[in-house]
Amino acid sequence: MRHKKVCLLGTSAVGKTSLVKRFVQGIFSDKYMTTVGVKIDRKTESIDGRDVDLLLWDLNGEDRFQKLSMSYLRGASGYLLVVDGTRRQTLDAALVLHHKARAALGDIPCLMLLNKADLTDAWDFDQPDLAELEAQGWTIFRTSAKMGTGVEEAFQTLAQLLSTPDPATL
């Protein structure tokens, strides 16, 4: 079975841990628990009849308190860039991380997840914003770790990209 290391990147409190929890265990908790360092989970996905063992590296969010150690990224096959759809400034932080990851890992598959899609009243992105990001080459998923919306699809899509010999990346 092939093993693929997938990192979740994003600033603090965007929902990285909740996304992993939803994807691996199918559960969600409203209680916010900040991640220190890294927490690793695994889940096997079947892609085109072949099993892929996804090692999901849930990394601490980077902010003024915690810097992301780039050594955690070593060996990653792909990553998910997580943005809080109700806090626009988390996009800027995510893009900074994206550039760091690019410098460390090169051109590997990555997707952008606009999380907390259930909080429609507080949603901070409109259609032109998304169109602009898509024009820049981003594949974007609107996800809700709370409702489960888009979560399986996002991880599946990345797993698919990791299984493709010449993945289309940003």
Add this chain to the structure above:
Amino acid sequence: MKALHPFPALTLPDSLLANLNIAVLERRPDGAFSLLGEAPDWLTHLLPEAETFGQALHPEATFLFLDHFLVEAEHLWNNRKEGSVSSGPWTEVDVSGREWLLEATALRVEDRPLLLLRPPVTDHQTLRNILQESREQGLESHRLIKEVNKREVLLHCIVHDLSTPLAGIKGSLSLLKEDDLVKDDGKRLLQIGINQVEKMQGFIRQILHSFAQEVQPLLPTLVKADTAPDVADIARDVTTALQAYGALKGVRFRIEADPDTVWKITGEAMRLERVLFNLVENALRYSPPQAEVVIRVEKADGFVQTTVEDAGPGVQEEQVTSLFNKFSQGPGLAGKAGLGLYFCRITVEGWGGTIGYSPRPGDGARFWFRLPRPTPAA
């Protein structure tokens, strides 16, 4: 460098490192690890095989993160480098779902490749940053609460200013409409005016409902005795809330209220508390050190009168007439909105009471308000 006076050999008890929560593992030539000394409790919990003495251990099979870190560790061990390399923290989850924060350090001591596993040692700088930020946020949230309160008072004032003339306009239009001198067309136009006034009153109610759930319309309220607030109780709550401020200034509070009398009044507890809070806080602000602020509750012409007295400089005569007006600021109060006493007035008057100021004999200020007693319970 050779020591001129070598230290005596140090023999450590096997349990020392385990008691410090540190697991010391030595890398063996076959790639497995041996545990040196005793295993700390957390290790035997997460890696039960560590309890068996001499067991070849493969912690990286359980701790997936270690598999990643061992690449760096091997580099240090194989190159026989001095110093150490740390993994940074990671989290393990046991079968019960409990999380364990761990950290690994690889080092070479006397040519032996060692791996130390332990819960991370507190990083005081990070802790300080977190405390700093928490405190800053505490201050910010405090500031926001104050700001929200201020806006709520402002909202009260705006609503009051809008609703009071509207009631007058509506009354006048209604009277005019009943007048025989007004013909049919005039009555129709007057009705349009009345409808518009009612519509605006509806808007005001909507504003109150949307932006200030706790704010009740500023109209006389029919309060039953069983739900009415007791002004003496409220006075005690207010002095308790201001106790720290009072202690800072060395000012004492004294409440004079007959304990055998029930001091219920027409009004609503939360706003009554704000009225009294404003008056007592003002009194405290102007009191000289070691003085006393007196809150007196007594009967007066069928009403309940509450008086707040301080030993401060009092209010200058030319300020007395505008004291309860909007944006009226006392001396040395630049930056304050000047809405506190105005809020007190519109609230007390809204409940059918009166409020006023009179100089205190000798030195000081005396603010008072009178409120009707509540309707007896059915």
